[in-house]
Amino acid sequence: MVEIELRNLTKLFGDVVAADHVNLTIEDGEFFTLLGPSGCGKTTTMRMIAGLEFPTEGRVLFDGQDVTGLPSFERNTGMVFQNYALWPHLKVFENVAYGLNVRKIPKDQVKERVLGILDQVELEGMEDRFPTQLSGGQQQRVALARVLVINPAVLLLDEPLSNLDANLRVQMREEIKALQRRLKITTVYVTHDQEEAMSVSDRIAIQNHGKVRQIGSPTEIYNVPQDIFIATFMGRGTLLEGEATSTEGGVHMRIGNITLQGLDSTGSIKQGDMVACVIRPENYCIDEPIEPSNVLEGEVEWASFIGPYTEVRLDVDGNKVLVDVPPGMEAPVGGRLKVYIPYKNTIMLPLEE
């Protein structure tokens, strides 16, 4: 088990910056997720930890030891690839035994360990099949077993669930999380799916354009995003822009005739700054709550029944606001609707250039 530290990790592909001065520490036994839109550099960052890509600048340290120049086969990391990368010419047993054979482990031990790990991932009896004879979920488990059997210092998972269908994805992510808890193995997980990231991770690093924008627990990142990109990337929301009129007891923002009050997420907003207010549609209340809240009233411009709720677009003095309305409630298009949003769920962020 190992602690991973990335120092100023930078990778250029030609002129393109894939990773831009990434600094972070992944603690021993932590489930750490690199989250970001496609092309943000998260996979590149992971591949530099695996030793499959080498940084243009910066260092990779395992337990304080510099492994930046070490080739992949000397790092003892176990990577599960997005497409699983199972070798089609080898049976399940041979796929899983590969890492042990390379390490020149005696045959009887290899057999014992391979069968043991296949048992753990619930693939007992499948060892003589070829990968193509397995379902997507089973292939995924083989890929996992293949790296776990070598007792890697670090488990690297590159969008491991993206090739599975929705139901299986939820099931597998629970299994992976359970397995990781049991083995207490330092794990780096790469995904572009924020829901997946939040459900499995101890901590998340959000990456965009190669740069790490925020590191924190799922709740921190969701509730106290540090910039507009993160606020909008983590879930749905309405973005309203205006001027900060006061910073007494939270940020007061005026937009047209409306004044909104909310939390200063970054703690850097000053009176007179241009600010963005982010409100998540699921945080509205239809009845006035006990907590101090902002009130918004407008005309229902558009409503769409999703199932768990009805998605409604309100026109509040010309500002379009997205609101989730409980399924039992009527919100006819053209009608008026009054909603409340607690101050603590109103996120204020400095407006970027």
Add this chain to the structure above:
Amino acid sequence: MPHSTTTRRSPPSLAASLRGNAVTLSWAEFPSVKEKVEKLRRELDPLTLVQTLVSYTILLAFLVAPLSSLVLQGFRFQGDLSLRWFTDILTSPEYVSLQSRGGRMFEVRRGVMYIWGFDHGILLNSLFVAFSVTVLCSVIGIAVAMIMGRYEFKGKSIFRVILLIPLLATPFVNAYVVGKVFNPQFGLLNYLLYDLLHVIPWRISVDGLVGLMVAQTLSYYPIVYLNVVASLNNIDPSLEEMAENLGATGFRLFRTVTFPLFLPGLVAGAVITFIFSLEDLGAPIGFIGATANPLAKNVASYQIYSAFAEACTGQISPKTSALALLIMIITVVSYVAVKTYTSRRSYAMISKGGRWSPRLRTPGLGVQAAICLSLLLLVLWGAMPQIGTFVLASTNWATSGTLPTRFTGEFFKALLTNKDVTRAIVNSLGYSFAAVAIMVLVGSSISYVVSKRDIPSKNILDMLATVPISVPGVSLAVSYFLFFSTPFFRGSLLDPLTDPALLLIIAYTIRRLPFMTRSVYAGLQQIDKSLEEASLNLGATRTTTFVKIVIPLIVTNVISGALLSFVYSMAEVSTSITLGALREDRVPITFFISQIVYGTAAVGAVSIGASLCILLMTVQITAMAVSNFVLKQKASFLGV
């Protein structure tokens, strides 16, 4: 994904780092240079290093160096750089003559219409023949491809196979058969059309340059057909459907959508046809054997070949070298140009998503019958050399006149009993096996480095491994002779005058390397890089990964490429009949056949040549069958 970030950073400018204290320059100030050096160090693991070095050594020593010496000799006159030999060639009417120097075209004399073509000098003749063959093959190839690629009809699967018969190797004998069939006195065609059916007013003599054209067109049209039909099948049908939907049908649809989309395939097939025609020795020698018409000799490939007759004395005239260089420049330049063009235009791949089946129409029975009949006629024409070879080998046709009169097995028996014949067979087998062994090593190394490793100059390696398909065999032979008969190599195993065996093996290796690399490359393209990375990640070195993961995954491609290269090595003509001629006990099969057909062997012995061709065809059919049905590989690469 890692390549699509949008942030850009300019590299540190040299001027900026030189400003101020210029002495404190360090690696740190040039991260790009430092990174390149480190990256190269990482990429050049022991396996890659060995593969790259071996590949470069062989290509430099046996392709670049000899061809360079050919270039040097071509540009040197009395010790100085000079264009003397080229101006000589281009100004002497023997090579280039705008006025006809002889020959007959549609000329009727004493009841015979002569269709020979006019002699405009060796170089123009060669270009004229090659160009005409390319045009004819393109027309036939497109027509057949449109039928095979767009219509469904009874017997199509049979035609798919028999249309390829002309690709079966019958060196020299094919042209001999064409010459014999077109012979004005006792040829089969005149017998049929003039004597029997009286449909033509004169006997016809197709010979000389036109004869070469006919013989080559019959052999090469499948090359264009295969390339075009492959392109056609690659076109997303929705593209044509969209055009039809917008109102374009018939010829307009063909001209505006279909044709432009298969054009890259057509050009690829056409340039190979052009190159093959320009370097071809089989047709001239075969025709001379059949009709002794000197006009068939007046092409560049034959002239270079005949210069080898004097090469035993240790000399090849500079003018011959210059001619060899000149046609090589023509073929290589057209090949490289087409390769560049086609690599820029691979539109067929733009549409993504799902597999499609090509648009097939099932016409009415009448049209189906017409299609079958015309294809059958074409196949009969195209397969005439192969059929003729079979008849020659199994009957007394060689000496019996218009038609054979009896069957005989004596010529097949000669393959085993005639000492000269068996020696040639053994020689060819030996050379081909040895060449294939080298090709397997070098070819898979090159393909692996080119497709999977990121080292500088890998594009050069790729080019060097594929360009030999465009180097005329005679030019390569001349260059080998010039380079390896120099005093430096004299008496060594590489000296062709001492023993041509090793050079023949190397020549086969170099000439057929493109088949090998193409086949392996196709296999490697199917291997996602994550399959190798997973192995590295699990602790295997690059070498272990190559042996345990890569090789098992490409083994069918390697075998298939090896079979194809073996077949084409056995049937190799140009270097076999030039370098191979330098020592009697080293001659390969094709040299033996050429000697028989050319007429130095006894009359009637051409049937032994034909039976050798049957042997070659059998090897070829077996190899193709194994490749297609056992290994499930498409083993008919003849493109750019």
